[in-house]
């Protein structure tokens with residue numbers, strides 16, 4: 528897929544692209560006050576949800592089309608570009624009619640192919656030419672995320688970007704939505720030229736997580752950040768725990784360290800060579816381990832023993848995990864590695880059994 532830049536005229540090429548604004552447009556005063564404060568702190572793209580997908584009825588479901596002229600005022604009075612979420616054909620028609628510059632597809636919507644197709648068709652009909660950003664679907668399904676991108680692409684949209692907002696989880700101990708960083712990283716590997724924007728607000732769900740999540744996104748070379756900011760977060764009508772004032776936003780943005788991607792990697796050549804060699808050794812050792820494991824499989828077959836010996840497996844796990852800890856490696860990392868090795872070992876022994 529060939530994409531066009533999502534950076535609109537006047538927006539710096541320098542990372543990160545910042546999109547900021549309230550979760551929801553609530554009143555004309557709240558929108559204008561927040562927008563002015565953000566514009567004064569150098570923000571160039573203003574976000575505000577006009578239609579809000581709420582988990583349960585009864586919450587604030589967005590001000591609706593009535594709020595679109597407020598965003599037009601923001602454009603006119605601050606010079607910022609404006610962005611909002613669309614979830615239906617009608618949203619697209621209304622947003623385009625009111626000259627919204629950037630549209631995004633929310634996480635609940637990108638999980639639904641019918642809805643994404645409807646939006647893609649509406650974008651084609653209106654010949655919308657601004658950037659369209661696709662949030663990851665609520666469920667950790669990379670193919671579904673890519674599917675949504677493809678639906679837009681097939682509708683002729685070329686200014687596409689993605690927003691990583693984390694994945695739904697029943698366990699909300701730390702994050703509101705689990706980051707599962709490997710999923711956007713794999714997306715970037717599969718479609719390298721697709722701009723990737725981090726959404727620390729919806730991943731973290733709390734103000735104190737915004738700064739570390741911004742930094743992590745920058746360290747992973749994300750192209751931009753979309754951050755919820757409200758002139759009076761404690762009184763926000765939606766997502767108040769995660770919204771920060773424009774002042775705090777600007778403080779956080781000043782603290783973030785953005786590392787230079789254009790730095791030459793020449794000095795790393797030698798170290799990378801070492802990594803290549805070590806990986807080759809690692810693979811050779813793993814292959815050797817599998818061969819031994821197959822011999823064990825042969826023995827088990829001849830002596831009519833079951834493939835899975837849980838006592839032995841428990842011993843291995845416990846012993847290696849504590850060893851790994853002493854060698855400076857994370858225990859949960861070691862557990863994952865051992866589980867993967869064991870799974871492959873079992874697969875190979877079952878193969879022997881069936882021969």
Ligand code: PEP
Pocket residue numbers: 550551576580632633634635662692729
């Ligand atoms: C939002 O950006 O306010 C929003 C509703 O996000 P998400 O689709 O990620 O839940």
Ligand code: MN
Pocket residue numbers: 550551755765766
């Ligand atoms: Mn929100």
